[in-house]
Amino acid sequence: MERRVRFFDTTLRDGEQTPGVHFSAAQKLDAARRLEKLGVDVIEAGFPASSESDFEAVASIGRELSVTVCALARANAEDVGIAARALKDARRPRIHVFIAASDVHLEKKLGMTREEALRAVRESVALAASTGMEVQFSAEDATRSDREYLVSVFDAAIKAGATVLNVPDTVGYAVPEEFFSLFEYLLKNVPGAESVTWSAHCHNDLGLAVANSLAAVRAGAGQVECTVNGIGERAGNAALEEIAMIISTRGERDGFSHGIVTENITAASRFFADLTGVHPSPNKAIVGQNAFSHASGIHQHGIIADRSTYQIIDPRSVGLDDSTITLGKLSGKHAFSARTKALGYDLGDEAIRATFSRFKEIAEKKDTMTDDDVRAIVSEYLDGLEGKFFLSSFQIQSGNKMKAMALITLRSDGGEVTEAAPGDGPVDASFNAINKIASPFTGGPVDLLSYGIAAVTEGTDALGEAKVKIRADGAIFTGRGVSTDIIKASIKAYLNAINKRIAANERTEAGS
Numbered sequence: 149m150e151r152r153v154r155f156f157d158t159t160l161r162d163g164e165q166t167p168g169v170h171f172s173a174a175q176k177l178d179a180a181r182r183l184e185k186l187g188v189d190v191i192e193a194g195f196p197a198s199s200e201s202d203f204e205a206v207a208s209i210g211r212e213l214s215v216t217v218c219a220l221a222r223a224n225a226e227d228v229g230i231a232a233r234a235l236k237d238a239r240r241p242r243i244h245v246f247i248a249a250s251d252v253h254l255e256k257k258l259g260m261t262r263e264e265a266l267r268a269v270r271e272s273v274a275l276a277a278s279t280g281m282e283v284q285f286s287a288e289d290a291t292r293s294d295r296e297y298l299v300s301v302f303d304a305a306i307k308a309g310a311t312v313l314n315v316p317d318t319v320g321y322a323v324p325e326e327f328f329s330l331f332e333y334l335l336k337n338v339p340g341a342e343s344v345t346w347s348a349h350c351h352n353d354l355g356l357a358v359a360n361s362l363a364a365v366r367a368g369a370g371q372v373e374c375t376v377n378g379i380g381e382r383a384g385n386a387a388l389e390e391i392a393m394i395i396s397t398r399g400e401r402d403g404f405s406h407g408i409v410t411e412n413i414t415a416a417s418r419f420f421a422d423l424t425g426v427h428p429s430p431n432k433a434i435v436g437q438n439a440f441s442h443a444s445g446i447h448q449h450g451i452i453a454d455r456s457t458y459q460i461i462d463p464r465s466v467g468l469d470d471s472t473i474t475l476g477k478l479s480g481k482h483a484f485s486a487r488t489k490a491l492g493y494d495l496g497d498e499a500i501r502a503t504f505s506r507f508k509e510i511a512e513k514k515d516t517m518t519d520d521d522v523r524a525i526v527s528e529y530l531d532g533l534e535g536k537f538f539l540s541s542f543q544i545q546s547g548n549k550m551k552a553m554a555l556i557t558l559r560s561d562g563g564e565v566t567e568a569a570p571g572d573g574p575v576d577a578s579f580n581a582i583n584k585i586a587s588p589f590t591g592g593p594v595d596l597l598s599y600g601i602a603a604v605t606e607g608t609d610a611l612g613e614a615k616v617k618i619r620a621d622g623a624i625f626t627g628r629g630v631s632t633d634i635i636k637a638s639i640k641a642y643l644n645a646i647n648k649r650i651a652a653n654e655r656t657e658a659g660s
């Protein structure tokens with residue numbers, strides 16, 4: 149009989165621990181809708197005690213979605229209380245309580261004895277269970293913990309009301325045989341182990357996160373924790389798309405199945421790559437740009453004769469379309485809308501109207517519009533939906549014998565504002581002019597951490613996509629702008645990041 153493996157997606161919580169990645173509450177809600185369409189069983193939406201923004205994200209995702217929504221909490225009354233409040237209107241809430249179990253974490257990080265940690269497990273899990281919500285418990289750094297102590301920790305968690313027991317390989321130290329044997333040991337020795345769901349949470353420091361997750365499943369785990377594109381702290385977490393496609397491709401052998409809608413994998417991967425600015429390497433399994441391309445003559449010949457010669461996965465099964473319909477300036481709204489759907493977007497009439505008009509504007513200057521162009525246009529639109537300032541116009545003076553000067557006019561509710569500023573080149577001058585206009589609203593100084601521009605497609609008429617990363621008050625905000633004019637793309641990207649900063653600042657000031 150097939151055993152269905154549950155997918156616990158933590159892209160919005162552990163994935164957000166990727167260096168330089170930050171999601172606003174609105175971004176998390178939008179992303180969660182994608183994850184629900186991807187068919188994940190549980191969405192870990194955030195860590196409500198860590199910030200107002202995460203509290204808001206967990207609350208809104210819990211209210212809006214029908215999938216199980218999980219909130220992380222340290223093993224103390226305050227965190228558990230905050231997580232429960234964030235989940236109070238959720239349709240299927242789960243509180244995820246965690247505490248370290250390894251001696252090194254207990255002694256050096258928490259300054260606690262084993263007994264004190266056990267007490268914290270009992271009290272915090274019991275408190276979480278008293279809300280009537282489902283409770284998951286994680287023993288952080290389990291793979292470097294003493295096995296007998298681990299048994300007492302999980303035993304205490306089950307007795308206090310946890311029904312999902314998670315075994316994290318927090319530092320990516322385990323190897324598959326050892327992780328398999330750890331699960332075997334726990335399932336055999338923890339009292340009541342057969343009546344709860346066991347879960348694996350693997351990090352990829354040794355490149356074994358996916359292999360370890362599957363070893364755990366073979367040993368009896370019913371849930372795997374993972375992120376889209378494998379993003380996460382350091383070398384990341386187990387990649388959702390890899391676990392799903394291994395089960396789809398080889399599950400028959402092992403007798404496993406899953407509920408992931410694999411046709412939505414590519415769209416989800418690109419969505420998160422755009423949102424985070426962290427793009428999978430070209431040779432990354434399943435979602436890398438080269439994952440389904442065949443360069444050598446011998447391979448191409450084989451593929452043409454019969455795909456199965458060199459292809460173990462049908463690209464269509466992960467949502468890659470073989471279609472060669474080319475969009476261009478003569479394409480109609482219907483074709484454009486159909487392409488956005490195929491790329492995984494679910495846009496309403498107003499969004500289609502706005503993005504299609506932008507599409508036409510750019511298509512006038514380009515011969516053909518690729519999927520990457522369409523994706524860039526839609527992402528830019530979605531990013532720019534909310535914002536205090538919008539670009540009205542800009543003028544640049546620059547040359548090799550003069551200091552660059554930018555004159556920027558921004559539009560907001562209060563009308564138009566124009567400022568001029570010099571800079572080291574046209575981009576720097578533009579950013580300086582924007583800072584002059586926006587500084588009263590950013591709640592303090594803003595540092596530019598990175599700026600880059602890349603052609604989305606080839607040719608001199610290529611769409612340029614600019615990306616910026618800024619830091620203000622310790623938080624990081626990313627921005628993106630697209631145009632066939634690289635200065636305009638840069639201005640839009642910077643403005644996009646600044647608008648995010650202003651929105652975050654306004655939320656803090658409003659105390660929401």
Ligand code: KIV
Binds near residue numbers: 246318351
């Ligand atoms: O890696 C880890 O240990 C975690 C826990 C909070 C589950 O992310």
Ligand code: ZN
Binds near residue numbers: 162316349
């Ligand atoms: Zn983790």
